[in-house]
Amino acid sequence: MRNQLFKSLLISGLREKETIFWILLFPLILFTIMVLIFSNMTGEDLNFKMAVIDHSGDGMGSTIIHQVFEDISTTENPEDDPLYSIIDVKNKDQALVLLKEQHIDVIVEIPENFNQNFNKVVFFSKISSISTDNKPTIIVESVPMRNLSKLASDVMKQILAEVNLEAAKRMNISIPDATISTEMVGQTQDFNYADYFLAGILIMGFFSTGFLNMGINMTYFRRKGIFKRFACTPIKKSKLISATILSNLVFMVMSFVILLIYAKLFYHVTWAIFYPESILFILISAILSLSFGIFLGSVSKTPNGASGLANILFFPMQFLGGLYFPVFDLSPAVRWFVYINPITYLAAGMRQSMGLMDAPLPYYTLFLIPILWTAVLLLISVKIFKWDGGEIA
Amino acid sequence: MKLMLGILKAFLKSRIRDKGALFWTLAFPIMFLVIFGLAFGGDSSSSVSTGAEEIRYAIYLSGEIDEETESNIIKASETMGLKPLLVYSLSDLGESVEKGYDGVEFGISLMDKEGLYEVKAYFNAGAMNKMQFYQSVVNNFVTEFRKTTAGFENIITVETVEREFTEQPVTNTGYILSGVIAVSISLSGIMALIISFGYYRKQDIIKRLIVTPMKGSQFLAADIINNLLVSIITIIIIMLFARLLFQVSFNINFLYFAITYFSSMFLMMGLGGLFLLLFREPNAAMNAANIFSTIMMFFAGVYFPLELMPKWLQRLGYILPMTYVAENIRFSLGQDYMQLSRFWTTNAVFILIAAVAIPLMGKTIFKLEQI
Amino acid sequence: MSKKILEVKNLKKYYPTVKAVDDISFSIEKGTVFTLLGPNGAGKTTTLEIIEGIKKADEGRIVFFGEELKQVSDEAKQKIGVSLQSTNFIPHLKVKEVFELFASFFKKSLPIEEVIGFVSLEEKRNDLVEKLSGGQKQRVAIGCALINDPEMVFLDEPTTGLDPQARRNIWGIIEHLKGQGKTVFLTTHYMEEAQKLSDMVCIMDYGKIIAIDTPSGHIKKLGELNYVEFAADLEQLDIDELNAWDVEEVEIEGDKVIIPTKSLHIVLEKLLSWAKRKELDLNDISIRQPNLEDVFLSLTGRRLRD
Known part of the structure; x- marks a missing residue:
């Protein structure tokens, strides 16, 4: 049976100009800014x-x-x-x-x-x-x-x-000569900022989908009685959930593909993002982002509330998660947040598996913490999720 | 006058109860301040400090190393404000750098090949934001070491003078705060007229008011006063917050601050008005304004210092109004010096733009209602 | 021959602070229009949503299409169509796309064009739903309820907030449905709507059913009452004087005086001579038959629109 619901959700999302901008376009802009700023810091362009x-x-x-x-x-x-x-x-x-x-x-x-x-x-x-x-x-x-x-x-x-x-x-004073070379520790691949930010912005795009699209939409659907209306039809709830998840996954894939094509064309990123381990981290990122979406959709009563909560969580999570700059040497006042933030592990894990830099964290934590977060978020969501302002089981 | 007070009171209540607007103009800037203040604040500048504190590094020596070489290394390190930690194998060196044992920040392997020193610097790939700094530390250290080995002392010495053109010592947090205030002003300004003239029009509130004895100009004036009031309260809260949490000290020049505040608010309200004229549909205008503000935050030297961006991006930064708002705010809070002529010029331009944009928007919107 | 399509027995739904549905029972016959009439908060929507399968009852039995159900089964859902009180859809979808979406939920569905024609949205089929007027949106909602060619249609306050023209439009659709032999379960707080459309009217208040009957049956119970209404300067008027005649309790609404009476001729005569004697102007004098509003009033002592 053709999945009309999935198709409708997709069409609905694609007609939302805001979604298009924040999920598909903004990552490109941000990627460009970050690469330009940091590549420039090597000082070649300084005057x-x-x-x-x-x-x-x-x-x-x-x-x-x-x-x-x-x-x-x-x-x-x-x-x-x-x-x-x-x-x-x-x-x-x-x-x-x-x-x-x-x-x-x-x-x-x-x-x-x-x-x-x-x-x-x-x-x-x-x-x-x-x-x-x-x-x-x-x-x-x-x-x-x-x-x-x-x-x-x-x-x-x-x-x-x-x-x-x-x-x-x-003055004929003999001074011993020296040669200086450099080596990067914890890096198997030549470092380049484009790859570094590709990993970061990719995760940003994924989480934008979960936080800004999925969670807010779910709340909107409940608030506006759209879930309720679906409940009066023979459609299975599992199908409703899977269509919601699937449509958001498609947004993530679109965000990923567009960013990758752009980065490949203009910034010549490597294929390191397709190493098996990197793909694993991409998958975990997608799953965790969806979990945050579901969580937001479960705890918030109104779309405005969801949007506020999403921004309050997402802003510190992205800045203190190492997406845009290293966070492990930040002041102790915020380091605790860095360590509880699952994005930290995803970003570090992704970059480690891409051979860009080793994470200063035990290997197993890179998977464990995000998966733990996923489990906790889903558990809470299952407990409190409602299809309706009322009490359908 | 009584009419205006009434509508002003209503506007004020409505605006203060608008959680969305409060989030972007108050909670968001405070969050910004807290995160960046905690992360990058503190009194020493973070990433490019020249080492008021001792920097630890690991060193591995090989080749024809004698006691004299070792003592020269220690001596050169001392001059440079470095603390060497000797390790006994290359793998130890790598591990120290990677794991940062004992606070080691980078590593040096030094091999003596009959008077030629082969130096290899080991950096942790994760510390990419400090790489440039470490590189220059290593270069300077090697130079110093070579001089020490030759028993040569600098012929020319360098004396550095650090200037500050502000009365108060400037801190990173203070600098961040100025940016945060610029963001708050820009966001409340740009949203202001979209909320009132956009959403109110859509809900026929303007139409309802036209049939009262209220004049369009009174409505506009009350709305502007309302936004000015709410925004200044917001800024005071942000400043109090900064003062309590980070002990930021201000050296406010109230005249300059007031001028900056008013002109920036008017400018941003004008820009919001232009968005509204362009898009008509308040949601579309709000989204466009939101996107515009986000882009401004990136290129206006609020998140990242503008002068470190490539030239053409800097040029982009200099056509975005938030750049100037931030600059003027920094100046009026005593966080940076600025040429007075530049200050007056930018403010005059702000007012000029606002003086065209706001009445244009007001007239057009009211006219739309009367067709 | 009539056949029961839905039977509800001893249905209860209690919330901590309110008994939303308090032990109600009724049944609906196939091919009829059944209306739940009651003021806001009477428990109409809760009742409807329990039957539709959105809410769970605390107690009670529902027999749907001859089968006893704790809650509506998927199979039963194939045979019903629902229009909820809120008429929101997935944003940014066109009329046609909304219908396609709902059609996909059911095993069998009517051709989209047929439904579009039925709710007269031919010209709007490619418009985004959010751009439609309130009445048009309501017709989309009803269209969605009809997409599976249901045997029974639930319409929760389909005309609330619509202008008279749009309301008459919806009435036309409901009458058309009835003509097709469909069973319609309607809720409303407009008595004229209930009176015009229904075969059976079930009056609800505070979660309880206070009367079930045909519209004319309800009205008959009021006896041979007629209502004499007129407007007058109330300050010159002594109600007690009027109440002393052969009337039910006289009511004042705004500057309007309403006199319910079983002896119309006598009261009219008395009224006119009384007015002449008092030199009182009786404006807009009228005599009317009782309606459901009067039924509700006589049952609860309150008016529906209060």
């Missing part, structure tokens, strides 16, 4: 604005420094932004005003006695005997509360440390 104030006059020390600044403020391709753009200023006061008004990120000041001290260190004294006070000093000023300014200052310090090494070489 700092810097003011240089030189009180030192001509001299060897300042010439070296200016050479370095020249290097970091020019690029091979004139269309690219350099790491630092140097903004001309007349004096310190003007520079400070610019810093205050966020026109520049960092001020580098070369003091008056810089060359003098530099020469002293290089030509006249043994370096170790020079007290810190008499060393040539460069002043770097920044506003630490501003992300960009803080970064500009940190990077500048690294650059100046390199300058020291370069200077030592010129």
Whole structure:
């Protein structure tokens, strides 16, 4: 027998513009935002604005420094932004005003006695005997509360440390060479943000279906007597439940497929999401999300109440579940929530099985906690669920 | 006047009893504040701190290592504010990093190959938000170690000066709070006229009022006053909450705050009005406004700092009004400095948009009723 | 030959604070229109929902199509059609789609177009249900109740909240159903509806049945009562004076005076001369037959619409 009820629920959902947006479209937007933000944090696209104030006059020390600044403020391709753009200023006061008004990120000041001290260190004294006070000093000023300014200052310090090494070489001081390589622990696959967020946003899309579509719809159906009306027809309740679950599953699959196609086309994600274990976590996510839907549909009396409860639960769960940023090092005040939150385990489990990063949690908990949640939610729902404001068994 | 007071009172009651609106303008911002405040608050900035506290790392040494190398490592670590924990095999190193034993945050394997040091840094893949920071710590440490080994001290030293252009020290929580208030203002503003002029019209409440001696402008004015009142109460509650829970200190410039508040509310009400004009159907307008607000929250530097986004996304951020609302709020709460000319310009633009949008919406809606 | 299609015996449903259905019994014959008449909260919907299988009775027996049931079986559900008091559907479905959905629930169903024609929604078949007017929505609900060509149709207050035109529309449908030989179980709190449509009217109040009869049977029980109604300035009027005549208790409703009497001629004569003597203007004077409203009043001392 064709399942007209399932078809109707599906059509009804697809005609709801809100559903389409939040379940199918919003994940794409969020995915794009997250990948863009985090890939950018590697600093490839960074451009700092810097003011240089030189009180030192001509001299060897300042010439070296200016050479370095020249290097970091020019690029091979004139269309690219350099790491630092140097903004001309007349004096310190003007520079400070610019810093205050966020026109520049960092001020580098070369003091008056810089060359003098530099020469002293290089030509006249043994370096170790020079007290810190008499060393040539460069002043770097920044506003630490501003992300960009803080970064500009940190990077500048690294650059100046390199300058020291370069200077030592010129002074024929032999400094041992070193090579630095990196390795990621707890990762079998090359890390990439697109895969990382694919896992997170996928779960977000699933839970949006459970929280925002299923739970609210069930409440609406009960509230509006639609369940009651169905109860007067020969249709079996099991069929009603299965059609509801099935239609929501289809939304999840649609959300998944659309996101995957998008991520594959534009962000070249890997196929790691189809590793057997990843699929297992996708399934658990789907089941848990449906359980939350059923739970919401059981505890809430009105669609508005369901919507409120859904938002109150879903907001902290997604942000403190590691969907968008790592949560295991958050402040202890919220860590308890991270650990009771089933999404934490699903996100960590999914990423571990995709080979992106190992979860700092015992392996069995990754399954156990979400399944436990599912069981508890379904148990409560079975106890309190009603087809009607009244009391049909 | 009496007419207006009556309708205002009715509006106020209705608005305060509207649980949905209260959720988005009060509960949601508070939840936002609590979660982000607890997660990222605290006085030291979270992810990119340069190490006021000691950072622990595991180190594994191999090759021609002598006591001098070890002492150089300890010395270099001290200078960098790091605490090394020696491990005796590569697998131990990996495990320490993965499990974070003894608070280890990353690992270094250092091999001495006849004067050439091969350094490998081990990072936990799970700490991706700190990766960049750890990388620079390792780089600096290696540089420091090489210098220590050569007995070389820096020729040029760097002195850092940290500036704050606000009277009160700025905290992360304070920064988050400003964003939260911007969200609250934006949401209540944008929903305001959709609720009254949209839903009321649909339920023929406006029609009913037209047949009373009330003027359209009075209705509009009462509605706006109502929303301003409710919203400011909401903001005060949020601020009290922040004060109690996070001891956030404010340095409110009341004049600037009032200006920001009014202009932002008017702007957002105007935008809500435009949505209503565009969609007519209040549900559709509400959904569109909801989507618009969500997008604004992402690109307006409320969730994520705008300046860390790619250039073109930043440009998008700078056409979204919430960006400026947040900026003005931060400024008026003493959380950031801002050029006064910029402050006045944005507020003037806000008012200008509102002055066009709100009367346009009001006129159109009332006219629709009289056809 | 008449045949009982439904028998309800000693049905009880108690809630903690109210006896919603308090030991009621009745039976319905095939091909008739049976109406539960009563004010809001009388227990009509609860009774109906117990029979429809939505609610469970605390006590009582239901014999449906000759079979005793604790609750309506799936088989019985194949043979009934229901329209609930609330007429909501899965959102964003078109009229046609709603009918298709309900058709899918039953083993046999009428062609969708036939049902659409029956409830006169031909022009709306591709419209979303939420865009329809109240009367049109009600017709969709009734259409859903008819989709399985049921032997018996339950209509719970099908005309509540509808304008007169829409109401007459629904009445037409019910009369048509009766013409097809279907049994209709109706609840309403409009007495004119019960009077016009029903073969049997069961008057309910506070969960109890206070009378069952044909509409004319009910009215006959009031005896040969007639009602003389007129409007007058009440301040100049002494009710006791009127009550002293050969009348039932005189009633005042607004500025209207209602005099029930079995001796119409005498009362009319007295009234006119009394008015002349008192120099009283009798406006809108009328004489009417008793109706179900009067029946309800005489049984409960209250009016239906109170």
